[in-house]
Amino acid sequence: MRTSSMSLLLAALGATLAAGEPLPEGWVQAKAAVIKPDGCNCLKDVLGGGGGVGAWITPRWGAELDVLQLRLKSKHTTAASDETHVLASGLFNLAPAAAPWIPYARAGAGLATIQAPYSLADHGTTRAAFHAGVGVQRPFGQRGLFSAEVRAVTIENEIRRTEYQGLVGLGLRWGRKASAVAAPAPVVAPAPAPAPAPVAEPPAPSPVVAPAPAPAPAPVAEPPAPAPVAAPAPAPELPRRLVLDEAVLHFQNDRAELDAAAEAAIRKVAETLKGFGGQYDLRVVGYTSSTGNAAHNRALSLRRARAVAKVLESAGIPAARLKAEGAGPDAPIADNGTAEGRARNRRVEIEVKADGVETRRAETGLRD
Numbered sequence: 001m002r003t004s005s006m007s008l009l010l011a012a013l014g015a016t017l018a019a020g021e022p023l024p025e026g027w028v029q030a031k032a033a034v035i036k037p038d039g040c041n042c043l044k045d046v047l048g049g050g051g052g053v054g055a056w057i058t059p060r061w062g063a064e065l066d067v068l069q070l071r072l073k074s075k076h077t078t079a080a081s082d083e084t085h086v087l088a089s090g091l092f093n094l095a096p097a098a099a100p101w102i103p104y105a106r107a108g109a110g111l112a113t114i115q116a117p118y119s120l121a122d123h124g125t126t127r128a129a130f131h132a133g134v135g136v137q138r139p140f141g142q143r144g145l146f147s148a149e150v151r152a153v154t155i156e157n158e159i160r161r162t163e164y165q166g167l168v169g170l171g172l173r174w175g176r177k178a179s180a181v182a183a184p185a186p187v188v189a190p191a192p193a194p195a196p197a198p199v200a201e202p203p204a205p206s207p208v209v210a211p212a213p214a215p216a217p218a219p220v221a222e223p224p225a226p227a228p229v230a231a232p233a234p235a236p237e238l239p240r241r242l243v244l245d246e247a248v249l250h251f252q253n254d255r256a257e258l259d260a261a262a263e264a265a266i267r268k269v270a271e272t273l274k275g276f277g278g279q280y281d282l283r284v285v286g287y288t289s290s291t292g293n294a295a296h297n298r299a300l301s302l303r304r305a306r307a308v309a310k311v312l313e314s315a316g317i318p319a320a321r322l323k324a325e326g327a328g329p330d331a332p333i334a335d336n337g338t339a340e341g342r343a344r345n346r347r348v349e350i351e352v353k354a355d356g357v358e359t360r361r362a363e364t365g366l367r368d
Contacts, residue, residue, distance in 0.1 A: 025062075025254075026055035027145050029171020035070050038162045044073045052169065054091070056102075059254065059296050062091035064106070068165075072118050081118040085153065086110050087131055094134075097299045099256060102137040112155045120158050128156045135167075145171045197227070249304070249348060256303035263311050269350065270315035280354035281321050284309045287349070289342035290329040302326025308348045 030051045037043040047070070054064030068085040087110035094103040112129040119125040135149020147169040154162045203224035249262045258266070273282070286301030286308075305324040313319050334341035 025173060026053075026175045027171050027173045028053045029145060029147065029169040031066065031068065031147075031167050031169040033068060033070070033165050033167045036164045037072070038164060042075055044075050046070055046073055048165075050085075052171075054089075055175070056091070056093070059096045059293070060093050062093070062104070064089045064091060068167075072114075079117055081115045083115070083118070084113045085129060086113075087129065087153070089131070096296060097303065099254075099303065100139055102139075103134070104137065105132075105134050106149070106151065107132040112153070114155070114157070125157075130154050130156075133165075139173060143172050143174070145169075145173045147171075249308070251304060251346075254300065256300065256307045258307050258311065266308055266311040267315045270312050270317050273312075273352070274316055278354060280352055281323070282309075282312065282317065283351040283353060284312070284322060284324045285349045285351065286324075286326045287331065287345060287347050288329050289345045290332070290336040291342060294328055298326050298328030300326070301328050305348055308350070312350075 028051070031049065033048040033050070034045065035048050036045045048068050050066060050068040052064050052066030054062060054066075056062040065086075065088050068087070070083050070085075072081045072083055074080070087108055089106040089108035092105045094105060095101075109128065109130050111126050113124060113126045115124040116122055131151050131153040133149050133151020135147060135151075137145060137147045139145055148167070150164070150166050152162055152164055154160065201224075203222075249258065249265075251258070251262075273280075284305045286303075286305035288297040288301050290297075302324065303326070305326055309322045309324040313322060329336070329345070332341075332345045333347075334344035336342055336345060
């Protein structure tokens with residue numbers, strides 16, 4: 001039964017990968033479990049192990065097929081039986097906005113194969129099994145995945161029995177789009193160089209006094225006029241709005257984490273903003289393309305705006321000057337009907353609010 005169960009698991013994985021386009025989030029993982037049998041005080045708590053393959057079909061809904069192998073042991077005798085579970089589950093994401101954490105609930109059905117003597121027969125038997133539980137996933141690195149959950153499995157034998165299971169898993173993910181190549185941070189024009197101070201003209205020569213019968217005192221020459229003071233250089237202009245597009249931030253699909261290159265670009269923007277005097281406030285607004293669910297896109301755009309604001313704050317911009325908002329697919333700046341237009345619409349804008357400053361828009365180049 002163990003061989004056939006693993007063959008079924010590998011076949012499901014092959015079907016998933018052969019389906020064409022990669023799923024938004026797929027995974028395969030190994031699992032370890034602690035099992036507490038209920039309904040019979042004659043069985044010990046035991047350890048088990050297995051694996052699973054699954055995918056998030058949408059941001060809310062997913063599915064998983066997993067196999068778990070354990071060995072039932074008596075508390076009072078040496079009796080023991082192998083037991084194998086093959087379970088299919090539907091998954092529901094309880095809080096999409098909590099990314100990168102993915103809290104979920106699961107429910108489903110499958111088969112439990114129990115060997116003698118705990119099959120209550122002189123041979124092994126296969127019974128229906130139903131289960132429900134809750135857990136959490138946490139992606140890490142480029143392809144890693146950690147999971148932890150608790151669930152109850154009810155086995156429909158001659159005597160109905162429930163097992164309570166605590167599981168942890170470690171595995172690999174697939175189905176992500178490659179990140180866009182980081183583009184340089186927007187460049188703010190340098191302040192114009194101050195005009196050179198005018199050179200003072202030399203004083204006029206003293207007039208020559210004509211000789212007179214009685215020498216008169218020579219007139220005293222007036223002192224030269226002081227050199228004019230050079231006007232101070234004009235203060236640099238404060239940009240009204242900076243646009244950080246997908247080429248700068250290169251968020252992974254449906255994620256709000258920034259890599260080192262994106263953080264470096266945002267810190268350059270922060271250094272530019274800290275060079276301006278006076279009072280100003282920053283409104284950080286995230287936008288998405290029109291692809292996908294609008295409510296999900298608004299939550300995603302808010303998480304991305306908060307990620308940019310957090311880097312600005314860590315780079316020295318006071319938190320009191322920062323406000324993060326998510327506009328989702330609202331206010332597109334390009335046609336969502338083309339790949340280039342959707343890439344331009346996936347952006348984070350930093351709006352600078354200050355009196356006496358004209359509204360301008362600085363935008364970097366785009367690459368899908």
